[in-house]
Amino acid sequence: MTLTKESKTLIQEITGSSQLNRLPQSYGGGLCFSKPFFGVSRGDDPLFEKFKEVIAADHPTPAEVWTVNGLLGKNGLSADIRILSMVFPYTSEVREAGKNNDGKLPATLYTIARNYSEEFINMILQQTVEFFIQKGFSALAPKLTPDYGYIKKENPFVLYSNWSERHVAFAAGLGYFGFNNSFITKKGCNVIITSIVTDAPLSVTVRTIDNPHNCLHFTTGKCKECVTKCPSEGLIKEGYQMEACLDYCKEIRGVLAKRPITEVLKKRYRKFQLEDRMEVTYPVGCTFCQFGVPCTDKDPLDIIYTVLQIRFLLAIINIKEVRIFRVTWGRWGRISKT
Ligand code: SF4
Ligand code: SF4
Numbered sequence: 630m631t632l633t634k635e636s637k638t639l640i641q642e643i644t645g646s647s648q649l650n651r652l653p654q655s656y657g658g659g660l661c662f663s664k665p666f667f668g669v670s671r672g673d674d675p676l677f678e679k680f681k682e683v684i685a686a687d688h689p690t691p692a693e694v695w696t697v698n699g700l701l702g703k704n705g706l707s708a709d710i711r712i713l714s715m716v717f718p719y720t721s722e723v724r725e726a727g728k729n730n731d732g733k734l735p736a737t738l739y740t741i742a743r744n745y746s747e748e749f750i751n752m753i754l755q756q757t758v759e760f761f762i763q764k765g766f767s768a769l770a771p772k773l774t775p776d777y778g779y780i781k782k783e784n785p786f787v788l789y790s791n792w793s794e795r796h797v798a799f800a801a802g803l804g805y806f807g808f809n810n811s812f813i814t815k816k817g818c819n820v821i822i823t824s825i826v827t828d829a830p831l832s833v834t835v836r837t838i839d840n841p842h843n844c845l846h847f848t849t850g851k852c853k854e855c856v857t858k859c860p861s862e863g864l865i866k867e868g869y870q871m872e873a874c875l876d877y878c879k880e881i882r883g884v885l886a887k888r889p890i891t892e893v894l895k896k897r898y899r900k901f902q903l904e905d906r907m908e909v910t911y912p913v914g915c916t917f918c919q920f921g922v923p924c925t926d927k928d929p930l931d932i933i934y935t936v937l938q939i940r941f942l943l944a945i946i947n948i949k950e951v952r953i954f955r956v957t958w959g960r961w962g963r964i965s966k967t
Contacts, residue, residue: 754825815931
């Protein structure tokens, strides 16, 4: 088995067997995430420099994350680095529950699953890093490094992570950004994404999409069903409004913190780098805009591509039919002439 395959199999096995990937027994004890899938990008992919323009100048390249965290720099380091991006789709049980929210607060089962994702993902990252180290390579999980955190700036308001898992997943060819600001994969946008940086020689995924904004709305001018699901001004017909969205998510956290559900929730430590502040919250989020929409659990463009492919195939078949007809007619014609 190749190292790429071995690492992916390990992560899938842990996902299937870990107790950290389970809802509490009092909520059915089901899995939070179904089988993860993966993409691999190269450290010298020009997109990582581009991210300094589209996210922020201080968003590090994989080689910068590598050396800042004390791993050995060398000539040609970027070309040797691989970034293993992982996508964990919520199970259909969790998604179904999430869809049946009351329009104001997220559904309980989804809230718990999302809350539990933090500890589960951290465990997956630790085990994957250990796996590569045991194989004789170096590896780190940017999310687990001391410098990982959020940068918040005012005028204009902006909040970003100093390792954007969604952008990294885009570089690894795992999907594209939707109108609702989520990352849409082949299993939809209701997913959790994370990544590892390593010098293990993993096979690189071919990225087939170079346009980052590519959902139904961007390609057909229609849809925007996500807008109708948003209970705040976070997503309006003009687009995503980060500050309003975060305000609503904060409001939700405040309401839920007073409910009995907190008995089963786990705390999350969120670091704000510029403010040198650590926020301790329950990661519950909102994400109404991800439920009951065409991109919840699939890539909505797949159907368009499938129709186009079928049309293309039909066109080829038609051409063949015409050719067969021509050839046949010609033969008959020749026969009839003789
Ligand atoms: S609901 Fe429609 S417009 Fe909104 S992100 Fe999904 S595909 Fe795009
Ligand atoms: S996360 Fe919630 S508040 Fe933010 S855009 Fe989506 S539905 Fe609106």
